[in-house]
Amino acid sequence: MEFKKLSPIILAITVFLTGCIPHQSVEEVSLVSLSGCDYVDEELTECTVAIPHYGRSKEEVPTEQYLSYTAKTMKEIDNGLESKSPRPIRMGKLSVALYDEDLAIKDLSDIIDMLARDPHIGRDVQLGIVGGKTKKVIGTKYSENQTTADYLLGLVEQNERNIFPKTNLHRFLYAYYGRGIDGYLPYFLWEEGEVRMEGLALFKGGKFVHLVTNDEVLTFKMMVQNFNQGVQAIELDGEEVAMENIGSKVKYKIEGNKDNPKFVISVKMNGVISEISDLNILETNKRVKKIEAAFSSFFEKKSKNMVAQFQEKNVDPLGLGHLLHHRKGEITQEEWNMRYPDVPVDVQVTVDIIQTGISS
Amino acid sequence: MWKWKKDKGNEFPKQNETVKDVTKSLEQSKDFMVYPLDGKTKCVLSYFETMVEPKVLNQLILPALKQNALQSLEEMKDVIPVEGLAITDDANLYRQRMMQGHVIIQMKEYDKKFLTIPAVIAEHRKVSIPEVEFSVVGPKEAFVESLDTNINLVRKRLTLPQLTVKELNIGKMTKTRVAVLYVDGVANKENINTVMQRLNDIEYDQINDSSYITQMIADNSNSPFPQLLDTERPDRVTGSLVEGKVVIIVDGSPHALSCPTTIVEFFSASDDYFLPWHLASGFRLIRLFAVIFSVISTPVYVAILTYHHEMIPQDLLATIVSSRADIPFPPILEVIILELTIELLREAGARLPTKVGQTIGIVGGIVIGTAAVEAGLTSNVLLIIVALGALASFTTPVYQIGNTIRLLRFPFLIGAQMWGLVGVSIVMAFFIAHLIKLKSIGRPFFSPIYPLRFHDLKDAFIRLPFNKQSMRPIQTRPVDSARFNQKRANEKRDVDE
Numbered sequence: 001m002e003f004k005k006l007s008p009i010i011l012a013i014t015v016f017l018t019g020c021i022p023h024q025s026v027e028e029v030s031l032v033s034l035s036g037c038d039y040v041d042e043e044l045t046e047c048t049v050a051i052p053h054y055g056r057s058k059e060e061v062p063t064e065q066y067l068s069y070t071a072k073t074m075k076e077i078d079n080g081l082e083s084k085s086p087r088p089i090r091m092g093k094l095s096v097a098l099y100d101e102d103l104a105i106k107d108l109s110d111i112i113d114m115l116a117r118d119p120h121i122g123r124d125v126q127l128g129i130v131g132g133k134t135k136k137v138i139g140t141k142y143s144e145n146q147t148t149a150d151y152l153l154g155l156v157e158q159n160e161r162n163i164f165p166k167t168n169l170h171r172f173l174y175a176y177y178g179r180g181i182d183g184y185l186p187y188f189l190w191e192e193g194e195v196r197m198e199g200l201a202l203f204k205g206g207k208f209v210h211l212v213t214n215d216e217v218l219t220f221k222m223m224v225q226n227f228n229q230g231v232q233a234i235e236l237d238g239e240e241v242a243m244e245n246i247g248s249k250v251k252y253k254i255e256g257n258k259d260n261p262k263f264v265i266s267v268k269m270n271g272v273i274s275e276i277s278d279l280n281i282l283e284t285n286k287r288v289k290k291i292e293a294a295f296s297s298f299f300e301k302k303s304k305n306m307v308a309q310f311q312e313k314n315v316d317p318l319g320l321g322h323l324l325h326h327r328k329g330e331i332t333q334e335e336w337n338m339r340y341p342d343v344p345v346d347v348q349v350t351v352d353i354i355q356t357g358i359s360s
Numbered sequence: 361m362w363k364w365k366k367d368k369g370n371e372f373p374k375q376n377e378t379v380k381d382v383t384k385s386l387e388q389s390k391d392f393m394v395y396p397l398d399g400k401t402k403c404v405l406s407y408f409e410t411m412v413e414p415k416v417l418n419q420l421i422l423p424a425l426k427q428n429a430l431q432s433l434e435e436m437k438d439v440i441p442v443e444g445l446a447i448t449d450d451a452n453l454y455r456q457r458m459m460q461g462h463v464i465i466q467m468k469e470y471d472k473k474f475l476t477i478p479a480v481i482a483e484h485r486k487v488s489i490p491e492v493e494f495s496v497v498g499p500k501e502a503f504v505e506s507l508d509t510n511i512n513l514v515r516k517r518l519t520l521p522q523l524t525v526k527e528l529n530i531g532k533m534t535k536t537r538v539a540v541l542y543v544d545g546v547a548n549k550e551n552i553n554t555v556m557q558r559l560n561d562i563e564y565d566q567i568n569d570s571s572y573i574t575q576m577i578a579d580n581s582n583s584p585f586p587q588l589l590d591t592e593r594p595d596r597v598t599g600s601l602v603e604g605k606v607v608i609i610v611d612g613s614p615h616a617l618s619c620p621t622t623i624v625e626f627f628s629a630s631d632d633y634f635l636p637w638h639l640a641s642g643f644r645l646i647r648l649f650a651v652i653f654s655v656i657s658t659p660v661y662v663a664i665l666t667y668h669h670e671m672i673p674q675d676l677l678a679t680i681v682s683s684r685a686d687i688p689f690p691p692i693l694e695v696i697i698l699e700l701t702i703e704l705l706r707e708a709g710a711r712l713p714t715k716v717g718q719t720i721g722i723v724g725g726i727v728i729g730t731a732a733v734e735a736g737l738t739s740n741v742l743l744i745i746v747a748l749g750a751l752a753s754f755t756t757p758v759y760q761i762g763n764t765i766r767l768l769r770f771p772f773l774i775g776a777q778m779w780g781l782v783g784v785s786i787v788m789a790f791f792i793a794h795l796i797k798l799k800s801i802g803r804p805f806f807s808p809i810y811p812l813r814f815h816d817l818k819d820a821f822i823r824l825p826f827n828k829q830s831m832r833p834i835q836t837r838p839v840d841s842a843r844f845n846q847k848r849a850n851e852k853r854d855v856d857e
Contacts, residue, residue: 015778023666023780025691027684031669031677054681062678092670093677120670150674 022088027054030085031093033064033149036134037111039102046070047077048135051085052147061145066138074114092120096152097127097169098134098188101208109206116173123170126156129201129208131189140193152195156186159197163230165221167200176206180321180336187211202315210313212306219302222248222267223318223347231274234298236291242275243295246354252320258328263320263345265303271295273356285356292351299349311341320345380470382455396469397422400429401436404466407479411461416442416479421463433475436465444478456535484509485614490592492759497634502592507537507611513594514541514609518601522546528559536567537611541597546604548837551620554801555606570613574760579799584767586760587800589621596630604838606801620803620836623795624820627651629757632823641822648821650752655769657749658695659776659784661742665691667780683739691742692777698738698746699773701728703766706750807835 034050047069052062069080082089097115099108115121130137142151160166167185175183182204189198200212200220212220218230226249233242248269255262273291310316314337321336383406386392394406403425407417424440437445449472458464461480466473487509490502503510511525522544529535538559542552558577567573570590578587588608591597592615597607600618608617627647632640664671665680672680687694705724709717729747732738749769756762768791775783798805808816816833818824830846832838 021667021779025684026665026669026672026677027681027687029669054678054685056682056685060682090669092668093672093674095674122670 024088028087029090030065030087032089032091033093033147034096034098034138034152035091035094036098036100036130036138037103038100038133038135039106040070043072044070045072045074045077045103046135047074047081048138049081049089050138050148051089052149062147064141064147064149066135068135074111090120091118092122094121094125095149096156097125098130098137098152099127100134101129101131104129104201104203104208107206108203108208112173112176112206115169121169123168123173125169126153127167127169127172127185128152128156129185129187131187131198133190137188137190137195140190140195142193142195155195155197159186161229163218163221164197164200165217165224172203175317175319176203178319178322179333180316180323180325180331181319182316184212184317200317202310202313202317204313204315209315210309216302216306218245219299219306220317222269222299222349223250223265223303223306226250232295232298233275234294236294240275241273241291241294243271243291243351243353244274246270246272252323254324254327258324258331261324261328261343263323263343264348265318265345266348266350267299267303268350268352269295269299270352270354273353276356288353288356292353295351295353296349299351300347303347303349304345307345307347311343311345314341316340377451377455378470379449379451379454379466379472379474382451382458383470386455386458394469397425399426401425402467403430403436404469404471405463406458406466407463408458408461411459411481412463412479413461413481416477417463421477421479425465433465433467433473436475440477442477442479446476447473448476449473459535482506487513493591493593493596493630493757495629495631495634498630499593499595501594503594503609503614503616505612505614507539507609510594510609510614510616511539511541514597514601514607517594517598518543523601526556528556530559530562530564530573531567532563532565534566534568538567538573539609539611541601541607541609543601543604546602546832546838546840547606548604548839551604551606551801551803551836555608555619558801559608567610568612570608570610570615570617571760573608573610574617577801579801579805580797583794583798584764585623585795585798585805586626586758586764587621587798587805588617588619589625589758590615590617590760591758592616593630599630599633602843603832604836604840620800621805622800622807622816622820622833622835623805624808626758626761627756628819628823631757637823637825641824644823645821647755647757650755651765654749654752654765655772656784657745657752658699658742658769659772659787660781661745662691662695662773663776663780663784666777680739680741683741686736687739688736692773694738694742695746695773698732698742699769701732702746702750706766803835803837807833 030051032049033052036048038046038048040046049067051065051067053065054062067081067084069077069084071077071080078089099111115125137152138148140148142148146154164186165184172183172185175181182202184200184202186197187199187201188195197214199214200217201208202210202212218232221227221230228245228247230245231242232245233240235241248267250265250267253264253266255264307318310318316336320343321331321340324336325331383394387394389408391408391410392406393409394404396402396404420441425436428439430436430439433447437447453476454464454474457476461478462476463479465475465477484506485504487501487504489500501513503513515523520543524542524544526540528538528540530538540552540555540559555577559573562573562576564572564576574586574588574590575581580587589600597616597618601607605618605620608619628644629647632644635643665684689697701724705720705728709720712720729743733740733743753762753765756765772784772787775787777783779786795806796810804811807813808820813834815831816835818828819833827849830843830849832841832843834841
């Protein structure tokens with residue numbers, strides 16, 4: 001009965017307070033599709049956003065407006081950008097957020113934290129590091145019938161279907177906040193009006209510490225997720241042999257105990273020979289065993305080399321500490337940081353060539 | 361303060377009337393005939409010209425009276441070849457019988473004792489095909505306005521001695537005949553008693569249609585949801601009876617009411633039982649989806665466009681923004697304008713004669729729709745959503761719940777404008793709480809879902825094949841809950857085995 005008496009008051013309050021929520025219809029706001037932050041000096045950061053302006057008909061490619069502002073804190077930048085925009089700026093439709101290399105080397109923690117807290121920003125925002133200035137990447141029109149945001153998003157998605165491992169804000173935050181695991185983001189390079197993916201930037205916390213180059217990316221992806229794309233070429237007996245990956249599976253094993261772990265990363269890869277100078281298919285079939293062995297040792301060598309590099313830089317993108325923590329018992333980040341460089345890691349790659357092509 | 365109100369209601373009918381009083385009052389009507397018969401038999405005939413079948417009067421009653429010299433009412437009773445004669449001296453009955461189209465014979469004018477001869481004109485619409493609940497397959501008979509014909513339609517399908525028909529008169533003025541049907545030994549006594557008690561308790565002057573009864577005996581008469589299922593299909597009524605439900609048929613109404621009912625029953629069409637079970641289940645799911653879509657689509661549009669821009673898919677953004685670029689209204693006004701237009705069209709279509717009504721559809725659909733978009737009053741994205749929503753609301757197989765669905769989206773719209781998707785959720789929570797609380801003749805209305813009746817789910821969202829329907833719905837608490845013996849049925853071999 002108490003509720004019955006109170007309910008009209010509650011209803012009145014809620015109804016009248018709704019006026020306090022700011023709300024604009026979608027065509028009355030500026031929806032940021034792209035953002036980029038550049039290092040200016042020790043204190044200042046310059047942020048650039050791209051805002052698409054949609055025309056009367058949906059067939060037109062929206063014109064993009066670029067706004068830049070330089071200030072110390074993100075909040076100031078927000079206000080500064082608003083002061084340049086005719087409509088309120090909303091971050092809800094942000095699809096790609098870029099940061100320049102210098103800023104990433106300094107620290108991205110504050111910016112990551114801001115992204116993580118904003119409920120309007122989706123968890124599938126694509127993050128990226130740019131070698132050079134993000135302003136240039138954002139300000140270039142790459143395609144006649146696509147906005148820059150769509151172009152960049154397409155670029156990343158296309159490559160992540162291929163040899164790049166999947167990355168987005170959600171995955172990065174998981175690694176960022178996770179224990180014994182470090183995040184990685186795609187690395188872009190802008191050169192004379194063209195942008196391309198140049199590798200993977202590995203992070204220790206919020207700091208960019210190591211770059212996995214393009215020729216290592218396939219091997220890296222092989223170690224972090226199951227996938228079925230990508231071509232790897234090696235030299236065998238003086239000729240080029242290229243193999244297409246049609247399915248690779250990765251398994252992590254921990255031998256030993258919590259204090260003396262030994263990690264075994266075993267990868268099983270099924271491949272198809274896609275290019276070989278030898279034209280005789282029968283001849284190729286005889287050499288399959290040899291080619292398989294060559295690829296196995298190639299991947300093993302390469303991945304062991306990469307893991308050694310990671311250990312040297314004390315960055316753990318594979319999440320070995322994370323696995324240890326979950327499988328063998330609690331381990332703190334500090335403890336792991338200390339032990340990680342000396343942990344033995346073995347990589348075993350089994351390559352299985354299933355087919356050598358349809359003609360001889 | 362309200363005393364005068366109470367007193368007024370009791371004036372009718374007058375107590376302690378004599379036959380003379382009644383006759384005097386009836387004589388004011390032009391169609392009331394009273395005349396003495398001179399001939400072999402001397403008596404006084406009185407009847408309503410407009411109520412009495414001339415054939416009965418001229419070919420059966422008058423010849424009998426004229427050919428025989430009869431001295432008393434008892435003798436007449438033996439001679440007149442009509443069934444249902446009665447001799448009585450109850451003045452109240454005099455008025456009642458007269459009104460029901462009986463011919464009344466007295467020896468002298470204003471005589472207390474009289475003979476009543478039923479001779480009512482059996483004039484009513486022929487049994488025709490169902491129009492509201494039309495189905496392509498299955499029987500094509502629908503109830504008509506005559507109670508006797510309707511009961512006959514049910515009895516024809518359910519030749520069962522246990523089928524019991526109880527009758528009562530409701531309405532102080534109309535004295536409408538209301539029949540309560542149930543299968544004895546299947547229907548729960550409690551349900552029957554509840555229905556009978558509620559019907560007996562009705563205090564009102566007129567019952568023009570079964571929908572009066574629905575509203576009066578509903579457990580919660582303030583609810584927008586109908587709590588008794590109305591149907592014009594005799595096959596649906598027999599289906600309900602066999603499931604242990606109680607059916608109310610009102611004289612003068614072509615719709616029967618069945619209770620207790622559940623919300624899912626309002627979304628199941630009779631087609632669901634005529635089609636193979638997987639197809640029927642598929643259509644039923646489509647219908648349920650349509651209802652949810654119809655209620656939710658425009659509120660979600662308002663909520664997303666006003667508050668949650670991030671929820672618009674990237675590929676749709678350009679379409680929505682460019683179609684809304686010229687619109688001078690916020691989304692909520694745009695939606696309300698369009699929804700009201702659709703409701704206006706529907707009201708206009710329902711009120712106009714059929715032939716004019718057809719033009720309304722064309723005018724509304726084509727002219728107003730495209731004109732509104734071209735004039736920049738609404739966006740074409742919304743036009744599609746509203747049109748689909750309206751279309752989806754037409755899929756409800758029971759007309760009554762269709763009306764509820766029509767208006768249900770407006771509270772959702774208000775919630776969406778005020779609090780965005782949170783508002784939609786709040787209104788949804790409110791309606792779900794209301795539905796959970798709701799009862800139909802004392803049985804939970806939201807039944808197979810809450811309280812969860814696992815057995816009843818076999819005929820809720822999907823309809824399982826008949827061999828799985830071995831139990832009558834638990835929600836109605838039937839006395840005999842088994843439809844057939846599952847064990848014995850399983851023993852019988854399939855033809856193809």
